[in-house]
Amino acid sequence: MQRRFRELIYRETGIKMPQNKDHLIASRLRKRQIALGLNSLDSYLAHLFDGGALDAEWPEILDLVTTNKTDFFREPAHYDVLAHTAIPEAFARKSSTEPVQFRLWSAAASIGAEAYSAAMVLAEAARENRLLDWMILGTDLSGGALAKARNAIYPAEELAPVPPELRQRYAMRGRPGARSREMRIVPELRRRTRFEQLNLIEPPYPVAFNLDVIMLRNVLIYFDHDRQTKVVNNVVDHLRPGGHFYVGHAESMIVNDPRLEQLAPATFRRKDTI
Structure with missing residues (x-):
């Protein structure tokens, strides 16, 4: 049985x-x-x-x-690349007065820590340049995890990895009493971050194409080699040429898509041509 x-x-x-x-x-x-x-x-x-x-x-x-292990700012190098490479590259493709649309997909979003970490980075960039128009889609197989992501309430200790200035700006402390040890992501980030249920082994995905960044982290390790290859190929279909693709640090060797070039450990860019 x-x-x-x-x-x-x-x-x-x-x-x-x-x-x-x-x-x-x-x-x-x-x-x-x-x-x-x-x-x-x-x-x-x-x-x-x-x-x-x-x-x-x-x-x-x-x-x-399903394994819903996740942390805010887990594998922080990816957020540094997002802030210092991916976002500046998006601005470099546009004129100085043209709004910049930036779209990110957290493809194994779990309870939302990854998506909201990226949201904080993007919100900081938008504070510096109001032409940045960003949105995030988080998807996951687990309906329970997605409900937590949409609710966006976390024990305060789970936000400990968030830099203090970002935690102060983008997380609200619960009222005195039972919720005093909880924090909630601010509405400004929640409005720009949506969560939907999606099974990565069931393409085609109801996800937009030409995305700027896709984060597919710490989920490939649960698939066999054939499924790993198919999922990577199907996900990368949604990435624009020049867009960034991040996987977990234990998954770098899994990625074998000819459309991708490796920039750093677990960090790839989709080539303009193949």
Whole structure:
């Protein structure tokens, strides 16, 4: 029965769950097993496959089996490249009086820390030059993670990696009481950052083309080689020539798209021609 579950997860999400991860499956599904009053993992799996509960349980399963580990300003070199290379290059392509549209896609957005970190960088650039018109799309497979991203409320300690001046400007402290240890991203950033559910193994994607930056970080490691190649190729289709593509630092060697040239570890640019 667990093999059937592993095959289902791979088929529907692309996530590899080998047999030696059965203990991980059991621990993650235990929450649903308990919630439904079932006495074992096997009884829960039978409830899914033989009891007809799979469709109803599927959103819960997605939230439990996907890894939503993320941090604000994780792998900070990418945000430095965004601020000091990608954004200036966007201005260099336009006249000094023409508005600059800058579009970024956080393609494995999780609970939104990556997207809001990028939003802070872009908002800072817009403070210096009001011609910058930026928007961010965050997508993820997990509906639960996306709900947290849209809500944009985080324990204060999770915003510790944010530079103090940015944290003061772009995060609001909760009112005294139960929420005093929480912070919320300011409305100005939330208005320019939207989140949608998307499965990376199900192209074509309902995402705009000719994007300036795509962040596909720390998700490829969960796919096998064939899926990794297809996802990178499909995602890069949405990147404009000259646009930037960022992956996790453990994923640099995975990227093998002839349209990309490597600028730095885990940092690529789409070539103007191939």
